[in-house]
Amino acid sequence: MxxxxxxxxxxxxxxxxxxxxxxxxxxxxxxxxxxAESLDVAAATMAALQQPVGFPPITQAMVPGDQVAIALGADVRQADAVVRGLVAALEWAGAGRESVQVVVGSTAEADTLREQLQDLVQDGCVVIGHTPSDEKALCYLAAVDEVPLLMCRELFEADVVIPVGCGRTAGSYDSRGPYESLYPRFSDTATQRRYEQADALDGPTAVSTRRGETDRAGWLLGASLVVQVVPAPGGGVAKVVAGAPDDVAQAVAEACDSQWVQExxxxxxxxxxxxxxxxxxxxxxxxxxxxxxxxxxxxxxxxxxxxxxxxxxxxxxxxxxxxxxxxxxxxxxxxxxxxxxxxxxxxxxxxxxxxxxxxxxxxxxxxxxxxxxxxxxxxxxxxxxxxxxxxxxxxxxxxxxxxxxxxxxxxx
Incomplete structure (x- = not known):
């Protein structure tokens, strides 16, 4: 049959x-x-930031006058709704829209997102596209094995950096945890090209090395609060998790396993x-x-x-x-x-x-x-x-x- x-x-x-x-x-x-069950992604994002895992509420993570940079990773579903929820949470914490910058990976992405967030932009929220080939758009963060670690200027100069990424199952292709949305997406062209190398993932230690480099970039940048958006089967969003990187990684692993692992x-x-x-x-x-x-x-x-x-x-x-x-x-x-x-x-x-x-x-x-x-x-x-x-x-x-x-x- x-x-x-x-x-x-x-x-x-x-x-x-x-x-x-x-x-x-x-x-x-x-x-x-x-x-698929419908999730109000903006509301879920705001709620996640109001009660983050392993981290105090966002009201305790900021002081008046802080400039906030949202580092929006690739492949985040309903990214515009996620940003709206983030901005709402930041306003709840006392930040004005004019103190928020949303940084994405290219000028084309910025143009698209700016169109989707016209009302926020009109109120002072800024959407910026990273240009990795422009030396003026980069800042020296640290030397790692005598090699300069360069990062996007807007992230380097912000008082608070919040990476927002797509949650993935451990063991999936090039899964690098809660800082994957930061690095090398917001680094320089040479670093991005190195990560894009055809056989870069084939060595016995390649995956762990890349994960270590990615984590180190997040730590050096001081991004202590992260957000991960877990995709749902059927094209939607299953869950939004915010909090300390290790706690978020554990929560996302559990959520992704339930959604995406096939025995x-x-x-x-x-x-x-x-x-x-x-x-x-x-x-x-x-x-x-x-x-x-x-x-x-x-x-x-x-x-x-x-x-x-x-x-x-x-x-x-x-x-x-x-x-x-x-x-x-x-x-x-x-x-x-x-x-x-x-x-x-x-x-x-x-x-x-x-x-x-x-x-x-x-x-x-x-x-x-x-x-x-x-x-x-x-x-x-x-x-x-x-x-x-x-x-x-x-x-x-x-x-x-x-x-x-x-x-x-x-x-x-």
């Missing part, structure tokens, strides 16, 4: 899939947006991983995250992966290198190692997946582009269904940018 499940793709209605019962391993099947009994010959969420979540960075999540549950000897997205962003510099290799994986490895661009890690995860087997890709890119990247173009849900029906064993990871497969202790 066939098993029926659903895949969640972009912000479209769920698509139905069916496959043989004997081939079925499992599916992380979130609620649809209409089924699986065995590895699969085919892993289907989707990117759900709006256009802002349809990125090559999230493709890298989904490919990494798929690799955790894929058969180690041979496996195929199908990445289902709504992405339409053309390949960047390093992805375009894949397009010139004609499937020569040895040449791909030598060309990609050391590449430092914003799409290098996506290219590297595609390469590693191709080393295990075929990669199928559903997107809004044209077939020729996908095939030149070394992947097989999936044109429709019907094609995906046929692929799943032929598979020896199959696992579905919905919202693969967040989902993490784990094996029970007895099956390891």
């Amino acid at each position: 066939p098993v029926v499940t659903h895949i969640h793709l972009g912000d479209c209605p769920p698509l139905e899939l069916s496959l043989r019962d004997e081939a079925w391993i499992g599916c992380h099947e979130p609620q649809s947006p209409g089924e 699986v009994e065995s590895r699969a010959r085919l892993v289907v991983a989707t990117l759900a969420g709006n256009e802002q979540e349809q990125t090559w960075d999230n493709v890298a995250r989904a490919l990494y999540a798929a690799s955790l549950a894929a058969d180690e000897d041979y496996s195929a992966v199908a990445i289902c997205t709504r992405i339409h962003t053309p390949p960047g510099k390093t992805l375009r290198k894949l397009m010139t290799m004609n499937g020569d994986l040895e040449r791909v490895a030598s060309e990609l190692q050391g590449a430092q661009t914003d799409d290098a890690q996506a290219a590297w995860e595609i390469y590693k997946a191709l080393c295990r087997g075929p990669v199928y890709f559903m997107s809004q890119l044209d077939e020729e582009t996908v095939e030149e990247l070394g992947m097989t173009h999936v044109n429709s849900p019907e094609e995906l269904t046929r692929l799943v029906e032929r598979s020896e064993s199959c696992l579905v990871l919905n919202e693969g940018q967040y989902a993490v497969p784990r094996f029970p202790a007895h099956s390891r």
